[in-house]
Amino acid sequence: MSEGIPLFPLSFEVNGRAVELEIEPQESLAEVLRNRLNLTGTKVSCEVQVCGACTVLVDGLPVSACTFLAYEARNKKVLTIEGLAAPDGTLHPLQQAFVDESAFQCGFCTPGMILAARALLEERPLPTEEEIRASMDGNICRCTGYLPIVHAIQKAAQALRSRS
Amino acid sequence: MMPLRRFRIHQPGTIAEAAEMLAHFGESGRLYAGGTELLLAMKHDVLRFEHLVDVKTVPGLAGIEANGGWLRIGGVATHRSIEISPVVRQRLPLFAEMEAKVANGRVRATGTLAGNLCFAEPHSDPATLLLALEARVRVEGRSGPRTLTIQELIPGAYQTSLASDEILTAVEIPLPKNGQRASYLKFQVHERPTLGLALVMETQDRGQAIATARVAVGCVCPFPRRSRQAESLLVGDRPQVERNLSQAAEVLADEADLIDDLEGGADYKRHLISVFLKRAFACAFPGR
Numbered sequence: 529m530s531e532g533i534p535l536f537p538l539s540f541e542v543n544g545r546a547v548e549l550e551i552e553p554q555e556s557l558a559e560v561l562r563n564r565l566n567l568t569g570t571k572v573s574c575e576v577q578v579c580g581a582c583t584v585l586v587d588g589l590p591v592s593a594c595t596f597l598a599y600e601a602r603n604k605k606v607l608t609i610e611g612l613a614a615p616d617g618t619l620h621p622l623q624q625a626f627v628d629e630s631a632f633q634c635g636f637c638t639p640g641m642i643l644a645a646r647a648l649l650e651e652r653p654l655p656t657e658e659e660i661r662a663s664m665d666g667n668i669c670r671c672t673g674y675l676p677i678v679h680a681i682q683k684a685a686q687a688l689r690s691r692s
Numbered sequence: 693m694m695p696l697r698r699f700r701i702h703q704p705g706t707i708a709e710a711a712e713m714l715a716h717f718g719e720s721g722r723l724y725a726g727g728t729e730l731l732l733a734m735k736h737d738v739l740r741f742e743h744l745v746d747v748k749t750v751p752g753l754a755g756i757e758a759n760g761g762w763l764r765i766g767g768v769a770t771h772r773s774i775e776i777s778p779v780v781r782q783r784l785p786l787f788a789e790m791e792a793k794v795a796n797g798r799v800r801a802t803g804t805l806a807g808n809l810c811f812a813e814p815h816s817d818p819a820t821l822l823l824a825l826e827a828r829v830r831v832e833g834r835s836g837p838r839t840l841t842i843q844e845l846i847p848g849a850y851q852t853s854l855a856s857d858e859i860l861t862a863v864e865i866p867l868p869k870n871g872q873r874a875s876y877l878k879f880q881v882h883e884r885p886t887l888g889l890a891l892v893m894e895t896q897d898r899g900q901a902i903a904t905a906r907v908a909v910g911c912v913c914p915f916p917r918r919s920r921q922a923e924s925l926l927v928g929d930r931p932q933v934e935r936n937l938s939q940a941a942e943v944l945a946d947e948a949d950l951i952d953d954l955e956g957g958a959d960y961k962r963h964l965i966s967v968f969l970k971r972a973f974a975c976a977f978p979g980r
Contacts, residue, residue: 533698553744554696562693575694576732577799578883589772589801594693595731596802599701644797666796 540601542567543611551598558582558593560601561608569609569639580667583640584608590647609639612646621687622646622680631680633671641667645681654685694735699742703749707859710745711833715857717743723859725768728795728803729811747859758783763865771800771808783867790821790876795883806860809842812915814849815884820910821876823918824890827865833858842916849914871895871903875975877968878911885911886955887964891972893926899977902927907940907969912950912961919947930977937973941966 535550542565551560561567561584570593573581577592584593585607586600612620619627622642632638641664648655648663655663660681669677701724704710714721721743724730733739747753753768756777763784765774774780775791794800794808794817808818809829823842830839834857845852845860854860868874874892878885888910894903905926910916925940926933945965950958 533700536701552698553701554698556693556696559693559695572693575735577728577796580796580798583798586801590798591801592798595727595735597701597727597731600727600802647797663797666798 536599538598538602540603541605543608553599555598556594557584557596557598557601560598561593567608567610571636571639580640580644581637583643583667585643585647588647588650590644609642622684625680625684625687629676629680629683631672631676637667637669641677649685649688653689696734697740699744702743702745704745705750707750707832707861710747710750710859711857713745715834721745723747725807726770726803728799729807729813753861756780758867761867763867765805765863767806767859767861768804771803771805774805775800784865786874786876787865790817805863809845810852810854810860812846812850812852814914815911817878817885817888819846820888820908820916821890822865823916824892824906824908825865826906827863829860830862830864831858832861846915873899873976875972877972877975879964879968887911887961887968889965889968889972891976893976901929902933907944909944909948909965913948914951917948919944937970938966941969
């Protein structure tokens with residue numbers, strides 16, 4: 529660290545694991561997740577909070593990790609795509625539904641899509657198609673044409689309901 | 693990844709301390725709340741600051757309450773907290789509905805209403821609706837508190853009348869009285885809207901007559917604009933007002949300083965205003 533800017537102590541939880549780091553204040557959450565914690569499932573694309581590829585959940589709410597300062601995650605719970613499957617590797621119903629419905633092609637937007645969908649289903653366990661479209665409006669995919677994504681979220685909602 | 697330039701973050705405990713910090717850092721410092729506009733501009737090196745003063749560390753600035761005829765929204769309340777606030781949904785549902793459609797869910801989770809106003813981005817949804825609702829903002833700096841209208845706060849694109857040490861501490865919106873009919877519509881095909889149009893009317897005789905009307909447009913012009921002349925055409929018996937809508941839209945477009953940009957030409961925006969004023973009027977009188 530140059531120019532005497534002090535490091536900022538950051539304590540937070542990532543995918544259920546307590547993490548303590550010293551960060552530079554300007555570091556984004558995506559930089560910390562990818563470069564320091566090696567959680568490269570969080571993808572960075574547009575860099576300006578438009579595309580949704582870098583979506584992670586902070587205390588359950590979606591944020592753009594590319595521009596969200598890691599500083600803001602202090603004492604909070606961060607969920608990335610790596611934290612979604614069960615410890616034994618069983619995919620989360622959303623992940624399984626995306627596979628079953630072929631809801632991705634290149635896959636670059638998929639982690640962000642799945643986490644945005646997870647936030648939606650936490651709030652509205654059985655969303656209407658209109659609610660899914662409105663909620664996923666901020667996540668851009670250039671391959672699928674979106675319909676398989678909507679279907680996957682509907683399928684996951686049903687799977688989660690029957691599971692509970 | 694596009695890294696940000698280095699800066700320090702400061703955590704004031706009071707508004708007065710934040711104002712002192714901002715005054716001390718001068719042009720090298722900036723108030724920081726949600727960061728959804730500021731950090732983008734800094735990432736692109738359009739703005740450079742060595743010090744960010746995190747106003748969120750000041751306690752008590754995130755509250756939302758209805759009191760004495762006003763809805764008061766604290767300076768660090770996020771779009772999402774407003775969108776889901778029971779008091780906003782109950783007392784001013786139109787504002788909650790507008791907030792639910794600002795940008796995307798990620799921006800709403802972190803971005804603040806006050807920050808949206810202070811960045812004065814010409815495509816702001818809230819600024820246009822707040823102008824028509826005749827909202828006011830409370831600001832506080834080293835010289836004390838003062839109150840501004842939306843017109844006074846935003847004199848131009850990306851401009852506010854705030855001094856560099858002043859902090860927007862609350863947005864206050866008059867609570868609607870019985871008989872108020874209002875709507876906010878936007879037209880959007882890109883990331884930011886092409887047009888935002890707000891129509892707020894005080895009606896009598898169960899909506900058969902319009903006593904006062906306020907209409908504002910945003911996005912099509914450098915900052916949100918009202919037109920008193922257009923508003924005068926929107927007062928009277930409802931069938932007459934309905935016949936005046938085209939003319940009112942023309943007057944509104946004339947006075948709005950429409951700009952040609954990537955969203956479309958001024959003539960196209962004039963057309964949109966005409967279409968959306970009629971739709972806004974229809975939305976304000978559902979099921980008639």
